[in-house]
Amino acid sequence: MSRLLTLRPDLTTPPPHDFSQLASRAAVRSSLGRALDSLTRGELSVLDALVVASQTSDAELATMVNAEERYVTEAVAHLRGLALAWDSPEGLRALSGVADSLVGGTGAGVSGLRPRSSDAPPPEVVTERLGQVSEEARAMLDHVLANGGEATAGAARRTVRPEDAAGPVEELLARALLVPGRDDLLVVPGEVGLALRGGRTTLEPVDVPPGLATAERPARLTESAAAGAALELCRRTELLLEWWSTRPAAALRTGGLGVRELKATAAHLQLSELDTALVVETAHAAHLVATRADADGNPVWVPTDAFDAWLATDVAERWVTLARAWLASPRMPSLVGGRGADDKPWNALTPELASVLMPETRAMTLAALAEVPPGHSLAAGTGLPSLVTLLAWRRSRRPRSRADQVAWTVAEAAVIGVTGLDTLSSYGRALVAGEDPTPLLAALLPEPVDHVLIQADLTAVAPGPLETGIARSLQLVADVESRGAATVYRFSAGSLRRALDAGWTAAEVHAFLASVSRTPVPQPLTYLVDDAVRTFGQLRVGYAEAFVRSDDEAALAALAHHPKAASLGLRLIASTVMVSTTPVDLLLTRLRELGVAPVVEGPDGTVRVGRVDEVRARTPKARGSGQQEARHAAQVAAAVRALRAADAAARVRPAAAVSPAGALSALRDAIERRASVVIAFTDNQGVVGERVVEPFAVEGGQLTAHDRTADDVRTFAVHRISRVTPVPEGP
Amino acid sequence: MTNGPLIVQSDKSLLLEVDHEQAAECRRAIAPFAELERSPEHIHTYRLTPLGLWNARAAGHDAEQVVDTLLTYSRYAVPHSLLVDVAETMARYGRLRLEKHPVHGLVLSSTDRPVLEEVLRAKKIAGMLGNRLDDDTVAVHPSERGNLKQALLKIGWPAEDFAGYVDGEAHPIALTPDGWELRTYQEEAAESFWHGGSGVVVLPCGAGKTIVGAAAMAQAQATTLILVTNTVSARQWKDELVRRTSLTADEIGEYSGAVKEIRPVTIATYQVMTTRRKGVYPHLELFDARDWGLIVYDEVHLLPAPIFRMTADLQARRRIGLTATLVREDGREGDVFSLIGPKRYDAPWKDIEAQGWIAPADCVEVRVTLPDAVRLAYATAEPEERYRLASCTREKITVTQELVTRHRGQPTLVIGQYLEQLEELSTALDAPVITGATTVKERQRLYDAFRHGEIDLLVVSKVANFSIDLPSAEVAIQVSGSFGSRQEEAQRLGRLLRPGEPGPDGERKVARFYTLVSRDTVDAEFAQNRQRFLAEQGYAYRIIDAEDVGA
Missing domain, CATH: 3.40.50.300 (P-loop containing nucleotide triphosphate hydrolases)
Known part of the structure; x- marks a missing residue:
């Protein structure tokens, strides 16, 4: 039972209540389809034979399938485990519904034979009858069988005795070599098909999977190519994300990465756009990139904090993270650059660019590659097609795009570094097998070096991958000129200044260079460092609100040390100049309070003196009197109207209130009479108010009326009117 | 992973470790197809360029050889894309051939029809071609042979020229190796x-x-x-x-x-x-x-x-x-x-220096500090004037005098760009000056006198940059140059590299090349660019301050 649920996981979601539910669920078409999808072509053929047999024993089934008996036994056991075949009291049967779900032609293991008739004669009889028919009838039978086993009847009579048969069709019908099916069709019954194929459902053996075309290739070459690609992937991912952390890539509205961004990224990584898309997608699958809003609120792609953790690990571990993510990812980066069904270009990182079948195809492709013996690789031209054929045998029913998916997987695996020269690497094997590939990969990767060679043309070459700490420091003091397995750095005044900005001292720079350089530091570089230090910080920039200057140095010094001047933030920056953090106007007043007589200096250096400005305000504008009067009159009119309305309402309040149920009729009545009514109305704020209105119409739940209070035509929702009271004809 | 001397970078540069035991062998192997870009002391940089790869094809190397060489000497795995690129680039050369046709004269033919079609449709090229002779051949007017080759290179389909050469008018010429021989x-x-x-x-x-x-x-x-x-x-x-x-x-x-x-x-x-x-x-x-x-x-x-x-x-x-x-x-x-x-x-x-055919050289950059007044003038000058101002500071004349005194007795050239500066120097050093205005006769007289040791100090302008053979010169002092020209710097150093006769103590001469540069000005920036070629050829500049010249 648990085996069944493991093999067909869809049966457990949601957990079934009881066995009857489980059984019915297992026979549902979609679930069946899923179970069938997981079968190889050989297993499908066995199942197909079971369907043809309708009901049989294990032993008989084994004779019907063109395969080794042991294979059939194993296949049947598997089918039983999947609950696709079961033992009825009468014998082994296929689950009902399987017959209908078995479609797809010979490629999907379907033999094209009909189930045997329930009253099937023994094979010898069928063979004998076949011997009796004419040449034409035999040819016709072969033709019908080869073309789906169904034919239209034409004018042939359905029930004839062999002696009366006229024409090949009737001949066949008479001997039950063709039997009537549904919709006036004639079908070849299973037993006849079997007889025609020599007692088996297929002519070809079904238990032999197609082989892979391989060629010999030294493992040393393929391993080093794979490790090289793995190293490149890690390096490019790091480069990409470091680039994006300072210059985030704009995300499309649909969530993808625009063509232009991809192009720029490809140029930066020195990769083709397709490979760039793969690097980007892999980083995304490993959760190293995500979107966030930039300063303007637009979504951009930036590295996640997982990137920092990733960077802290060894190269081998970094690769394993990426490769695992790639293996499990449903993404199809190889489509990037192409166009979808709607002729829209596929962008990298678009959510639609995924297929649930992709991880399975990847796993199966790599598993198939893992079967290639070490020292061999896929043959150059024929290898890939043979791989596709093999996978088509293993998973015969789907997907339609498998050939593409397999080709993508092979191409991507080479870029990722799982394979080298189309051969699964040793660590790739471990990865596919679910083991830890880290130590295997680490052994293949070049040893990190802890030194560089500094040369007189102001470059430094690290002849291999640098240790992380040294690489970081070097990147600070020098610019990277060329990347790859080795790295070339160039020192310039600018790069050294960057290090000084980051707080390094000249001594530190010298010490660092001397420690990482295997050769003596060339004199021009030493000179350049000293020169950069010499010019560093020659200009100083600071913040001040005002300055105070005077030719009298003593006076300035006294002022700077004046106890009451402490709060002014005065600082002597030269013997004749002081700066202050106090704004000019305030400083001027305070200095005057201290008993000195400062004057203000203009931007051009001239002294500004003058009397204090006398303060004046603007004369307020007077409004015209006519306007005021008009406004006043309008206010009065509005007040009167409101009062009258309130009065009218007050007058009727004691009178009999109309019940809410009768409100509608009361309103209709008022419309007929063209009378005013007082309505109690609940407004949007839930406040109940009374209004005096003259109703015009009640339509669609809306009352249209003239509101006296507002002096305007309004509509009211009828359901909100709780009460309608007629206004007695006024005096 | 082998332990080869070569590191192949994905940006198509090749790093060759000079001290590696296989270095010489590797250098010979990659020299036909890779351009030497830099050759400082420890690691030489070569680059794979389309031109270089086509050069190799022209010399009869094929892509397989190139790939094989890279794989053999590479220390780490060679990026796959680079190998593919090499093969593709090299395959472009020779798809088109310029050939002699017995009837039609010069023809352009191709073994790859799509390439020919592409080329025929290129706007710039269509005009140079004549009639289509058959599917794979098209006539070319002989006068367009050069232009066509130039244009084809531009669109990335360089043609191989099999059309041969005319012999020209015969004239007997023979080398007469008496007392010398071809190196x-x-x-x-x-x-x-x-x-x-x-x-x-x-x-x-x-x-x-x-x-x-x-x-x-x-x-x-x-x-x-x-x-x-x-x-x-x-x-x-x-x-x-x-x-x-x-x-x-x-x-x-x-x-x-x-x-x-x-x-x-x-x-x-x-x-x-x-x-x-x-x-x-x-x-x-x-x-x-x-x-x-x-x-x-x-x-x-x-x-x-x-x-x-x-x-x-x-x-x-x-x-x-x-x-x-x-x-x-x-x-x-x-x-x-x-x-x-x-x-x-x-x-x-x-390499040639190691064989003793050219003299070793000691290159020194002397940094001159401008006096405050000049610095102010420099700071306020128009950008186009700045270089001249920085180059022609009087400080350089003082330093030149010091250097000349130091190397008194050794044949010395003082090379500069600006005439006024040269005149000034000539007066200050009391030495003859050669500029563009000097007559050819006078020039030759002075050069001869210099060669024969009659005078040991010459002030020259850029007329002496090239092709002037002054084998006796041992010291050159460059006071100014034409902006950042790399080849000028190399040519000027070249004036000193004729190996002289070994002295009485058996020591060969060491050429001394001084270049005077004004600190913190465009002069220094240009100097850095000028020195790049020589630095890349392995000539290390020492940098000293003008104050230390006497020391």
């Missing part, structure tokens, strides 16, 4: 040129390029046109040819501003060839004056545009280009490739 590298250079048909030979200054030219002439055995940079250099060529070959002075003509002789071997200057009158170049006809069998381009990195244009029409004649620095500040290396020919021989400077 190994000179012989190799002449050989590889001759086998390639046409092309460029790159040798350091002072390594005897003239002799390579003479050896090429001896191979051609035909009338020869030699194009040189200036008159003095023309005279030197003449002297050298008379000395090294069977040619007599009467057989060699000079075609310059002053003299216009056309002889079996004619030496013409670029200047006279590019003289323009009323919109035409009257002297370009010289190319057609005789049935030349060989054309020698001295200092091919300076080849002016009109000569390129004329050269395009001369594709049927053998052409050899000689240079020390195939860097063109105008970036026309591609034109040199398609019109003169691929690089046929290249030897790093340091």
